[in-house]
Amino acid sequence: MSLDIVILAAGQGTRMRSALPKVLHPVAGNSMLGHVIHSARQLQPQGIHVVIGHGAELVRERLAADDLNFVLQDKQLGTGHAVAQAIPAVTADTVLVLYGDVPLIEVETLQRLLAKVSDQQLGLLTVDLDDPTGYGRIVRDGQGQVTAIVEHKDASDAQKAIKEGNTGILAMPAARLSDWMGRLSNNNAQGEYYLTDVIAMAVADGLVVATEQPHDAMEVQGANDRRQLSELERHYQLREGRRLMALGVTLRDPARFDVRGEVTVGRDVLIDVNVILEGKVVIEDDVQIGPNCVIKNSTLRKGAVVKANSHLEGAVLGEGSDAGPFARLRPGSVLEAKAHVGNFVELKNAHLGEGAKVGHLTYLGDAEVGARTNIGAGTITCNYDGANKFKTVLGEDVFIGSNNSLVAPVEIKDGATTAAGSTINQTIEEKQLGVARARQRNIDGWKRPEKIKKS
Ligand code: UD1
Ligand code: CA
Numbered sequence: 001m002s003l004d005i006v007i008l009a010a011g012q013g014t015r016m017r018s019a020l021p022k023v024l025h026p027v028a029g030n031s032m033l034g035h036v037i038h039s040a041r042q043l044q045p046q047g048i049h050v051v052i053g054h055g056a057e058l059v060r061e062r063l064a065a066d067d068l069n070f071v072l073q074d075k076q077l078g079t080g081h082a083v084a085q086a087i088p089a090v091t092a093d094t095v096l097v098l099y100g101d102v103p104l105i106e107v108e109t110l111q112r113l114l115a116k117v118s119d120q121q122l123g124l125l126t127v128d129l130d131d132p133t134g135y136g137r138i139v140r141d142g143q144g145q146v147t148a149i150v151e152h153k154d155a156s157d158a159q160k161a162i163k164e165g166n167t168g169i170l171a172m173p174a175a176r177l178s179d180w181m182g183r184l185s186n187n188n189a190q191g192e193y194y195l196t197d198v199i200a201m202a203v204a205d206g207l208v209v210a211t212e213q214p215h216d217a218m219e220v221q222g223a224n225d226r227r228q229l230s231e232l233e234r235h236y237q238l239r240e241g242r243r244l245m246a247l248g249v250t251l252r253d254p255a256r257f258d259v260r261g262e263v264t265v266g267r268d269v270l271i272d273v274n275v276i277l278e279g280k281v282v283i284e285d286d287v288q289i290g291p292n293c294v295i296k297n298s299t300l301r302k303g304a305v306v307k308a309n310s311h312l313e314g315a316v317l318g319e320g321s322d323a324g325p326f327a328r329l330r331p332g333s334v335l336e337a338k339a340h341v342g343n344f345v346e347l348k349n350a351h352l353g354e355g356a357k358v359g360h361l362t363y364l365g366d367a368e369v370g371a372r373t374n375i376g377a378g379t380i381t382c383n384y385d386g387a388n389k390f391k392t393v394l395g396e397d398v399f400i401g402s403n404n405s406l407v408a409p410v411e412i413k414d415g416a417t418t419a420a421g422s423t424i425n426q427t428i429e430e431k432q433l434g435v436a437r438a439r440q441r442n443i444d445g446w447k448r449p450e451k452i453k454k455s
Helices: 032-042 056-063 079-089 107-114 174-183 197-204 226-246
Strands: 003-009 047-052 068-072 094-099 121-128 137-140 146-150 164-173 208-212 249-251 257-265 269-271 275-283 294-296 311-313 315-317 327-329 333-335 340-352 357-369 380-382 392-394 405-407 410-412
Touching: 003 032, 003 079, 032 047, 032 056, 032 094, 032 107, 047 056, 047 079, 056 068, 068 079, 079 174, 094 107, 094 174, 107 121, 107 164, 107 208, 121 197, 146 197, 164 174, 164 197, 174 197, 197 208, 226 249, 226 257, 311 315, 405 410
Parallel strands: 003 047, 003 094, 047 068, 121 208, 249 269, 257 275, 275 294, 294 311, 311 327, 315 333, 327 340, 333 340, 340 357, 357 380, 357 392, 380 405, 392 410
Antiparallel strands: 094 164, 121 164, 137 146, 137 164
């Protein structure tokens, strides 16, 4: 079977009350349309055709990719009209229709649906609903065979009593499609070209309509307003939390945990409350993450510990290393095994060798720090002169006293020491002590200034 996927994404989404096209609103850090495209790709179709209309330029710009064919629907004349715009680009033998505002649909559900399609059969995804108001109703004959879909606004009272609703997701043999599309009319309550009319046409042509249901109704839930968007968000997060717990992660509270990207985890990982994981995050065995941490595009190796209120982006924490509380690790921060970063420390493009320690109130930018080197509180690298950045290189077993300014480019070699309060801008050779501060003077009989009396 070869497959083309058509994703409808032209609608306006008035109820979002937003300048942003509806399908670009995010769920778990990715646009709703982005989620649908991600699922579509996993089915390895030969084409993905995205029908755009409202905010077309922005949608195209945000999601452009080589494997996507954007099709413009100038006027939104209905779901049937939308699919028809993509038909000229279809080359496969099966067409699957998805929706840019129905982001949680699962690949496994779609695979079950596609298994039903042949040149004699359509696959229709339906859902049983307590309140099917607004949904197209699935009409079946005495033998239980689907014969038609009737839209809510066109339904009789008897049809309105049907609880089986149309999700809109549908897989069809492509050979018949242009014929059916050509026969659609807009002679109905909404004056729209309904994709759902294809069902009765297929039945009239002697085809069978086979149905499948999603495991979870949230898979087929669309978001028309921000309240529904938040429901999709929470559902997504709970699903992701359960997936990670099943793999060996303890989440202190799955309701206070957010993933906005792709996370891989090992076993016996502990994640405290209010942790946000963004982008690509790799967490190995025995890692512990304290409360209120944001971790983006980072790797935490076996046994690494991130303490409360830390912010990591583009960082690598080696085995048994630790950072925080209140650590800020910016892109290019690398901690080798057992390195230690304490509170109020900022690293940017800085490499800490094995067992190196940066305990308190420090900024290291563009720095190379050798194994076991210890950096005293309040030390900063002066890595930027306002125009260019320069490197600070510290060897192994270096001891930097408190409150040093390391003016780059500068090198401090193995085993060297610096005195507290030094401003270091020249090379210190191995095992030397560098002292670069004014000598202390004590002045006898010093008179403190007195307050000037106002007349
Ligand atoms: C549609 C179905 C209905 C189903 C419901 C599930 C039809 C006629 N009805 O109704 O049976 O129960 O979905 O939510 O298909 N769109 C376009 N171009 C258009 C029209 C729509 O791209 O010209 C897109 C919209 O952006 C939206 C989707 O198609 O994402 C569904 O359109 P909408 O008008 O909301 O259909 P419903 O009335 O919800
Ligand atoms: Ca709708």
